[in-house]
Amino acid sequence: MGRKPNQPAATPAALTRSVTIKDLAAELGLSITTISRALNGYSDVGEKTRRRVVDGAAKLGYRPNRNAQRLVTRRTHNVAWVQQDNDRKFVDPHFVEVLAGVLRGARALNYDLVLASEIPAHEMSIYDRYVNDNSVDGFIVDLPRENDKRLDYLLSAHRPFVVHGRDGRSEDYGWVDIDNYGNFYNLTRLMISNGHKRIAFINGDEAFAYALWRHRAVRDAIADAGLAPSALKVFNSLHPMGDAGYKLTHLALNDPKVTALIYSSSLMAVEGHAAVVRSGMDRNVAVATMDDELHYIDLTPFTSQFTRIRSSLRDAGEAVIAELVRQCNEPGPGRGVVIPSTFELAQGIDGTVLEHPLPAKRRQTSRRLQPA
Amino acid sequence: MGRKPNQPAATPAALTRSVTIKDLAAELGLSITTISRALNGYSDVGEKTRRRVVDGAAKLGYRPNRNAQRLVTRRTHNVAWVQQDNDRKFVDPHFVEVLAGVLRGARALNYDLVLASEIPAHEMSIYDRYVNDNSVDGFIVDLPRENDKRLDYLLSAHRPFVVHGRDGRSEDYGWVDIDNYGNFYNLTRLMISNGHKRIAFINGDEAFAYALWRHRAVRDAIADAGLAPSALKVFNSLHPMGDAGYKLTHLALNDPKVTALIYSSSLMAVEGHAAVVRSGMDRNVAVATMDDELHYIDLTPFTSQFTRIRSSLRDAGEAVIAELVRQCNEPGPGRGVVIPSTFELAQGIDGTVLEHPLPAKRRQTSRRLQPA
DNA sequence: GCAATTTGCCAAAACGTTTTAGTGGTCTAT
DNA sequence: ATAGACCACTAAAACGTTTTGGCAAATTGC
Numbered sequence: 179m180g181r182k183p184n185q186p187a188a189t190p191a192a193l194t195r196s197v198t199i200k201d202l203a204a205e206l207g208l209s210i211t212t213i214s215r216a217l218n219g220y221s222d223v224g225e226k227t228r229r230r231v232v233d234g235a236a237k238l239g240y241r242p243n244r245n246a247q248r249l250v251t252r253r254t255h256n257v258a259w260v261q262q263d264n265d266r267k268f269v270d271p272h273f274v275e276v277l278a279g280v281l282r283g284a285r286a287l288n289y290d291l292v293l294a295s296e297i298p299a300h301e302m303s304i305y306d307r308y309v310n311d312n313s314v315d316g317f318i319v320d321l322p323r324e325n326d327k328r329l330d331y332l333l334s335a336h337r338p339f340v341v342h343g344r345d346g347r348s349e350d351y352g353w354v355d356i357d358n359y360g361n362f363y364n365l366t367r368l369m370i371s372n373g374h375k376r377i378a379f380i381n382g383d384e385a386f387a388y389a390l391w392r393h394r395a396v397r398d399a400i401a402d403a404g405l406a407p408s409a410l411k412v413f414n415s416l417h418p419m420g421d422a423g424y425k426l427t428h429l430a431l432n433d434p435k436v437t438a439l440i441y442s443s444s445l446m447a448v449e450g451h452a453a454v455v456r457s458g459m460d461r462n463v464a465v466a467t468m469d470d471e472l473h474y475i476d477l478t479p480f481t482s483q484f485t486r487i488r489s490s491l492r493d494a495g496e497a498v499i500a501e502l503v504r505q506c507n508e509p510g511p512g513r514g515v516v517i518p519s520t521f522e523l524a525q526g527i528d529g530t531v532l533e534h535p536l537p538a539k540r541r542q543t544s545r546r547l548q549p550a
Numbered sequence: 551m552g553r554k555p556n557q558p559a560a561t562p563a564a565l566t567r568s569v570t571i572k573d574l575a576a577e578l579g580l581s582i583t584t585i586s587r588a589l590n591g592y593s594d595v596g597e598k599t600r601r602r603v604v605d606g607a608a609k610l611g612y613r614p615n616r617n618a619q620r621l622v623t624r625r626t627h628n629v630a631w632v633q634q635d636n637d638r639k640f641v642d643p644h645f646v647e648v649l650a651g652v653l654r655g656a657r658a659l660n661y662d663l664v665l666a667s668e669i670p671a672h673e674m675s676i677y678d679r680y681v682n683d684n685s686v687d688g689f690i691v692d693l694p695r696e697n698d699k700r701l702d703y704l705l706s707a708h709r710p711f712v713v714h715g716r717d718g719r720s721e722d723y724g725w726v727d728i729d730n731y732g733n734f735y736n737l738t739r740l741m742i743s744n745g746h747k748r749i750a751f752i753n754g755d756e757a758f759a760y761a762l763w764r765h766r767a768v769r770d771a772i773a774d775a776g777l778a779p780s781a782l783k784v785f786n787s788l789h790p791m792g793d794a795g796y797k798l799t800h801l802a803l804n805d806p807k808v809t810a811l812i813y814s815s816s817l818m819a820v821e822g823h824a825a826v827v828r829s830g831m832d833r834n835v836a837v838a839t840m841d842d843e844l845h846y847i848d849l850t851p852f853t854s855q856f857t858r859i860r861s862s863l864r865d866a867g868e869a870v871i872a873e874l875v876r877q878c879n880e881p882g883p884g885r886g887v888v889i890p891s892t893f894e895l896a897q898g899i900d901g902t903v904l905e906h907p908l909p910a911k912r913r914q915t916s917r918r919l920q921p922a
Numbered sequence: 923g924c925a926a927t928t929t930g931c932c933a934a935a936a937c938g939t940t941t942t943a944g945t946g947g948t949c950t951a952t
Numbered sequence: 953a954t955a956g957a958c959c960a961c962t963a964a965a966a967c968g969t970t971t972t973g974g975c976a977a978a979t980t981g982c
Binding site for chain 1: 967968969970971
C-alpha cells in the first residue's frame with residue numbers, strides 16, 4: 179500500500195463531496211448520458227425530460243466538475259496572462275485599465291483569467307509550463323517589443339494568443355491595437371498645419387513597439403511636411419509614472435523655439451502641465467496627448483486645453499479577450515483588431531486644415547501601417 | 551449517434567496530442583504506477599529507477615496533465631480573487647501592490663491565481679460558482695467591510711480563504727493585516743505628546759473596516775489623552791485617488807487651530823502637501839501618514855517631512871497567499887497574521903516622549919484590537 | 923398496413939492521472 | 953533452513969465528465 183512520499187504533499191482537503199452527474203441521474207431515473215446531453219443543449223433530449231433535468235439540477239445544486247469536463251473536452255476555458263515581475267511593472271495604470279477590460283469580457287464569455295508574474299530571467303519557462311500542462315487554452319501578451327520572443331514561442335507552439343499592441347512581424351497573429359502610426363501621423367500633421375515649426379514629442383520607452391511606431395509616425399509627418407529633422411525633439415520616459423512628465427517637459431521647454439508638445443500618455447501630459455504653467459505666461463504652448471481614458475486620472479480639467487487622441491484601454495481589453503476566445507473556438511490564424519480612436523480638439527484648434535478628414539473611426543490592417 | 555447541440559459549443563481545439571504517462575511508461579518498460587510514484591517522490595521507487603523516470607520524462611517532454619491530476623486529487627492549486635467591477639476599483643494602486651505580492655508568493659508556492667471581476671449586484675454568485683465547480687481550492691478577499699457577507703458565505707461553505715484586512719467578527723478565520731488600531735492609536739498619541747491640540751484625520755472610506763478601526767484608534771487616543779472630542783476633525787475620501795487629498799486638506803486647514811494632519815494613505819498625503827504649502831508659510835503643520843510602500847509614488851522627497859507608519863503591501867500580499875496555501879494543506883481553522891510595521895519619524899519629531907516604546911514590530915490578536 | 927425514418931434514451935468507452943491493494947523477491951535474524 | 957520484514961514494482965479501480973455507437977418505440981410515407 180505504498181510508503182509515504184518524501185515531500186509533505188497532498189493532504190486531501192476535507193471537502194464535503196459534492197453532487198455528481200451520477201447522483202442526479204439516480205435521482206431522476208435517467209442515464210448520465212441523458213443528463214449530460216440535456217444540460218449541454220443537445221437536440222436528442224425530449225423537451226419535458228430536459229426540463230426535468232434542469233429542474234433537478236437546480237434542486238440538488240448540481241454543478242459539473244470543471245476538471246472532469248476539462249479532462250475530457252481538452253478545453254479549460256482559462257486563459258493566461260503573464261506579467262513581468264519587476265517592481266515597476268505592476269504600478270502602470272495602463273495595465274490595470276486593460277486588465278479591467280479583460281476581466282469584464284472574460285466574465286461575459288464565461289472564461290477565467292489566470293494571472294501570473296515571472297521575473298524576466300525565467301519569463302519563457304512559465305509560458306512553457308502553461309503550454310504543456312493543459313491548464314489554459316490561450317494567452318494574452320501585453321506591451322510587445324519589436325521582435326518579441328513571446329510571440330516567437332507561442333507561434334511555434336501553435337497556441338491561441340492575442341497581443342495587446344503589435345510587434346513588427348508580418349505573419350498573421352492575433353492582436354488588438356490602436357492605429358498608432360496613423361493617429362500620431364495625423365496629429366503631428368495637424369500641429370504643423372496649425373503653424374508649429376518645432377515640436378517636442380514626449381514618448382514612452384521605445385524598447386516597446388507602440389512607442390517606436392509613434393516616434394516613426396511623428397518623424398515621418400515632419401519630414402513629409404518638408405520640415406527639417408531638427409524640427410522634432412524626442413524625449414523618452416522609461417517609466418510610465420514618477421516625475422518624468424514634469425522633468426522632460428521642463429527639458430523640452432528649454433528650447434525656446436518649441437511651441438508644441440505631444441505626449442504619449444495623459445499621465446505625463448498632466449504632470450507636464452505644471453511645468454508648462456510654471457514656464458511662465460510668455461510661452462503659449464500647444465499640448466496634444468494620447469488619451470487612453472484612464473480612470474486613474476481625471477482629465478476633465480484639461481479637456482479644453484489638450485488636443486487628444488482618444489481611445490479606451492478597457493475596450494481594448496475586452497477586444498483582446500473576445501478575439502482570444504474566438505481563436506479558441508475557430509480554427510485558423512489569429513486576426514488583428516484595430517480599436518477606433520477619436521480626435522478631440524483643444525479650444526481654438528482647427529482640425530479642418532487637414533487635407534483628409536480626421537480618422538475618427540478607422541480600420542486598417544497591420545500592413546498599411548508599415549512606413550513607406 | 552447524437553444530433554448536434556443547439557448552441558454552437560465545443561469545437562475541439564486542434565492540438566497536437568501531448569505525451570502522457572502511458573507513453574512514458576511504454577518507453578521505459580515500467581508501469582504507470584511506478585512513473586507516477588517516482589515523479590511524486592514516493593519512497594518505494596528504487597533510486598536508479600527514479601533517475602530513469604526523471605530523465606525519460608525530460609527527454610520526452612512529459613508534463614502531467616493538470617486537469618487529470620486535479621480530477622483525481624480534488625486539488626487544483628488554483629486560488630480565486632474576485633474584484634468588484636465598478637469603474638473606480640481597479641485603479642486603486644493599493645490593489646495592484648497587493649496583487650504583485652500575491653503573484654510573487656503564488657509563484658514560489660506553485661499556485662496559480664484566478665482573477666475575476668463581478669458587478670456588485672452579482673458578486674456572491676461568482677463565489678458560489680467557484681465554490682461548487684471545483685475550479686479553485688481557496689479564496690482571497692480584499693477590503694472587507696465591517697460584517698462582510700463574503701466572509702459569511704465562505705465560512706458557511708467551509709472553504710479556505712484569507713482576507714487582506716479584517717472585519718469585526720470574533721470567529722477564527724484567515725486574515726492578514728497590519729495593526730491598524732494600535733498603529734494609529736500610537737501615532738495619535740505621539741502627535742498629542744508633541745503638543746498638538748487639534749488634529750485633522752484624513753481617512754479613507756469608513757464603509758471599509760480598515761478605515762473604521764483607524765478612526766476608532768485616533769478617536770480613542772484623543773479621548774485617553776483627556777482632550778475633548780472636538781480636538782479631532784475627520785474627513786473621509788471615498789476614492790483612493792483623484793483630488794480628494796488636496797481638497798480635504800484644504801478643508802481641514804480652514805480651521806486655523808489645526809496643527810497636525812494624519813493621512814490614511816500616502817497618496818492623499820502627497821496631494822495634500824500641495825495644499826499645505828499653498829496655505830502659506832505662516833502655518834507650521836505636522837504631517838503623519840500611513841506609508842504602504844506603494845511603488846506607484848515616490849515618497850522619498852517627503853520622508854524627512856512626514857512621520858510614517860510604514861508597512862509593505864507587497865509583503866502583505868505574499869503573506870496572504872502563504873496563509874491560504876497553508877490552509878489548503880493543513881486542516882483546521884484559518885489563522886490571523888499581523889504584518890509588522892515600523893514608525894519613521896519626521897525630522898524634529900521626538901518619538902521618545904511616548905510612555906511605551908513605539909511598536910516597531912508587534913504581534914497581537916484581533917481580540918486585542920477591540921476597543922474597550 | 924408496413925417499411926422507413928425520426929425521436930428519445932442509454933451502456934460503455936474514453937480522457938490522464940493518483941491511489942489501493944497487492945505480489946514476488948531479497949534481505950535479516952534466529 | 954526459515955519466518956518475518958522489507959524492497960521494488962504493478963494491475964486495477966477510481967475521479968466525474970463527454971462522446972460514441974446503438975436501440976427500441978413512435979411517427980411518417982406510401
